[in-house]
Amino acid sequence: MTLRQLLHSLAVTCLLLSPFAATAENGVSATELRVGMVNAQSGPAADLGLGMHSGVLGYFARINAAGGVHGRKLVLINMDDGYEPERTAEQTRLLVKTHKIFALLGYVGTPTSRAALPIAQQAQMLYLFPLTGAEFLRTPAKPEVFNIRASYIEEAERLVQHATEDLGLQRIAILMQDDSFGEAVKSGLSGALHKRGLQIDAQTRIQRNSLEVDKAIETLRSTQPQAVFFVGTHRQLAAAIKKAKAVGLKTRFITVSFIGTEEFIREAGSDANGVYISQVVPSPHDRSLKLVQNYQADVDPQNISHASLEGYIGAMVFVQALRNAGKAPTRERFIDALEHTDSDLGGFKVRFSRTDHQGSEAVFLTRVENGQAITVDKMRD
Template sequence: MQATPLHVPQRLARRLWHSLLGSLGLLLLAAPLQAEQGVSAQVIKLGMVNAQSGNAAEIGMGMRQGAEAYLRRINAAGGIHGRQLLLLSRDDGYEPVRTAQHTRELIEQAQVFALFGYVGTPTSRAAVPIAEAHQVPYLFPFSGAQFLRTPLRPGVFNLRAAYFDETAALAKHLQQALQAQRIGLLMQDDSFGETVKSGLVAALQGQQQGLAVEARIRRNALDGIEPAITQLAQGQPDAIVFIGTYRQLAKAIASARAQRLQAPFLTVSFVGTEPFIEHAGALAEGVYISQVMPSPYDTRLPLVRRYQRDMGDSAPGYASLEGYLAAQVLVEALRRSGPQLQRQRFIRELSTLHKDFGGFTVSFAADSHQASSTVYLTRVSQGRALPLP
């Protein structure tokens, strides 16, 4: 017996079709969004590349240790929306070529959700184009470089004040407190040095001053410092601004004092405060350092009390406090982004974040990815950088 086709009335067919579409729409709405790179049901992967070896190692290690201390606290409490935070760290030795290699590996192979806690201006110059090409957020580098701030970069966010803010504070102190007339500059001969120099020169020009003498040293190098000091001494400076890292500054001061050059030294936060004091010893006394974080010893601040507790037996330091705060800001934006974590939503939440984190206020906006412009001027006294009144 031949089967006869089943005929469904046209009106009924339309009803069935619309009902099917409606049910399918509800299912799609209920289903989770497509997973973002670096995000699974259990884990959010984050990437960090900075110096864990070489002449800037203690800065990078401080940033990492501070970030890890806060992330441990969050993971122990259950993570963010049920996900643990996994930090993948790589060592670039403060060399841009290695920074670029590790950044590509973290993005293309490890598939991280975001990058944060990089250290340095030349290293950031190597990493940012790679991050932007892959649309991966680049968060809170340990650098005050202007290219990270202007023009606005959609995926780049800065926690610390700019070098222009720091040099403005140093220039003011040079004029008003030290009454320096002949200012010398000893600078790292790369994009970091040039960035800080441009800010210093602009600030001095605003006070009808300029540089009397300048000498340069190579990044990561200790040789060449003595002849640079000899060059500076010929210009008879009554104050010297230094742009470089802690081992270099310690050797520069030792060389200056050996050559009977008694001018005070001033430097920006990138120097690495605690490692500089450790390496310079008694010669660190009287050095002025601009800071972009509150004192890691100021337990009047809730932020610092939490930081010291979470760091355990590790000694406090400016770099680790910055890493700790950077992780805290990142976690706050992740929390606000909700369980369906997507980079666009994360960036939107970060762009509108305004919060006091217990003594340090972070304030981002859609047209400003600069959280703070606050600078704290300190002077080394009895083995510790103490804030000036």
């Protein structure tokens, strides 16, 4: 046998002995399937990242305890980006190139998704169920991108509808994070107001991951809006409300689901009372739903939140599509399975098609009262 033939024989032997030899698909072996997640496990958006992580792990643990999917255990590789896009990109490259995962699941944020998506697309990697309502992930539909949650356009529409119809408000200002997240929600707010012959009354900005809100609140005090549409993280909103009260700015605060409801309530205390928050999943405490009953059984009680329920739902949809993709899952089979998903998960419906990769349009209105986010039908003074 020549040296060249010997090397070829050794290479073939190594390939056959490799646990991933049964398939050419990254992240899939005979015994496990690896999924990657990069999101905020530290910093001001950590409650969202930790929530998504705990929700996905909770459902994966349920499935693994029952033998996995087609005999494969689900493995989640998680990395922390601190809600900083540069770190998101770095960690995503590491997941794709080094860990050879099957899909990216459960990212958190608009600027972070903007950093990760080009890397995923270049690698032809699935980018699944991020916690963001940004439109660039939805329109037009992208083959490798699937969203479950309603968009920021839909959240803003619901909030503006209630603010104008229930309370008769016309002067709504925006206090926004100065990045693509802020711009995404601002676009939804502007569109919802325009439909009603209105426009944003005033706008001011804060920096991502900064708690410096004094200048922004002083700017809003000069205009005295009837409501402030806030776009940022929970500590920023708590600081803004505290400052507004200190300087005599009497206004209502409303915000979208990204705020991290439970952490905001803990951070703001009694200052949180009266704040309206749109949600894109049901209450994680609504045990009338079979979904929530299972979720509460699988997730640590200390991690019960809207964010962890969203992660749990994402994991459910992922597993369902993986089962339907067959015993030898490929990217193409998995995409086909997702595009044929039409499921009631126990009180929450998810449906995709070839032309629509957003699974839900559900938006729930909540009002903070005495330390809880209560689901309500309308806004009140």
